Amino acid sequence: GMNGSAIENFSCVIYNVSLMNCTWKAGRDAPGDTQYFLYWQNLRYDDAVECELYIKDENGRNTGCRFQNVKIEKQTSYFLVNGTSKDSLIQFYDEYIELYKI
Numbered sequence: 001g002m003n004g005s006a007i008e009n010f011s012c013v014i015y016n017v018s019l020m021n022c023t024w025k026a027g028r029d030a031p032g033d034t035q036y037f038l039y040w041q042n043l044r045y046d047d048a049v050e051c052e053l054y055i056k057d058e059n060g061r062n063t064g065c066r067f068q069n070v071k072i073e074k075q076t077s078y079f080l081v082n083g084t085s086k087d088s089l090i091q092f093y094d095e096y097i098e099l100y101k102i
Contacts, residue, residue, distance in 0.1 A: 001083075001088070001089040001090045001091030002030075002088045002089060002090065002091065003029065003091070004027050004028045004029030004030070005027040005029055005030040005031075005034065005083065005085075005088065005089075005090045005091050006030075006081075006090070006091035007025060007026065007027055007036055007081050008025045008026075008027060009023075009025045010022065010023075010024045010079070010081065010093060010095060011023060011024075012099075014070065014099065017072070018068065018069050018070050018071070018072075019066070019067065019070065020067040020070045021064060021065070021066055021067075022038065022040075022051075022064060022065045022067070022079070023055065023064035023065075024063060024081060025063065026057075026061060026063065027083075027090070027091070030083065030085065030090060031087040031088055033085050033086055034061065034084070034085040035061060035083060035084055036061065036062045036081050036082070036090075037062065037081065037082055037084075038051040038054075038062070038065045038079065038081050039080045039081075040067075040077055040078065040079045040080070041077065041078045042071070042073075042075065042077050043075060043076050043077065043078060044073070044075050048078075051065035051067070052068075053065065053067075053068075070099070072099045072100050073099070074100050075098070075099075076096050076098050077097050077098070078095075079094060079095050079097060080092060080093070081093045081094070
């Protein structure tokens with residue numbers, strides 16, 4: 001993908017025990033029509049799931065996700081954000097996060 005098109009400033013916050021908000025900023029050099037999609041995987045259970053409830057900016061671009069019924073366990077979760085654009089290939093962003101450290 002094009003340099004500068006991947007998301008930036010990815011972070012997640014857990015509150016009320018089982019709710020998690022993850023947010024990010026669009027890549028600096030991402031084309032205007034870029035849309036992002038977040039997947040996460042609790043590594044003990046193999047199915048990766050896409051975000052069910054996206055947070056959108058004023059342009060309708062996904063810039064975050066709300067997760068419900070999150071189980072916080074002492075293990076690593078994998079997060080992947082990929083993007084699509086009609087104009088160019090978008091770099092993906094991924095990160096391994098231990099939820100209990102958030």
